[in-house]
Amino acid sequence: MDEQRRQSMIAYLRNKMAKVGIKMGDVAAAIAEERTRQNSARYRSAFGDTWDGKGDTPQWLRQATSAGQSLTHFAVEKPSMSISRGRPAIDWSRDPFVGTRLATVRPS
Numbered sequence: 707m708d709e710q711r712r713q714s715m716i717a718y719l720r721n722k723m724a725k726v727g728i729k730m731g732d733v734a735a736a737i738a739e740e741r742t743r744q745n746s747a748r749y750r751s752a753f754g755d756t757w758d759g760k761g762d763t764p765q766w767l768r769q770a771t772s773a774g775q776s777l778t779h780f781a782v783e784k785p786s787m788s789i790s791r792g793r794p795a796i797d798w799s800r801d802p803f804v805g806t807r808l809a810t811v812r813p814s
Contacts, residue, residue, distance in 0.1 A: 746758045748781065749767060749782060750782050751766050767780060
């Protein structure tokens with residue numbers, strides 16, 4: 707998206723938010739709440755429904771398990787703290803393009 711279209715869309719959204727009475731803080735709080743909810747999820751369906759494992763089992767999970775699906779099928783894997791553990795270390799000290807434009811240009 708080009709910058710002019712992006713700025714136009716931002717202005718449009720700010721105008722609509724002002725008409726409805728939504729403040730930027732409300733949007734930020736909603737995004738933070740959703741991230742917290744997604745990060746605390748222990749089980750997730752293909753449709754994005756989540757459950758943190760506390761309280762009553764939600765209807766979607768009860769239906770799936772009663773139909774024969776295992777609970778572990780819906781378990782959310784937590785990302786490991788060290789993702790790069792399986793990757794080989796790269797020695798950039800001998801890179802001939804360090805500091806040149808070729809090192810920063812991304813292929814289109």
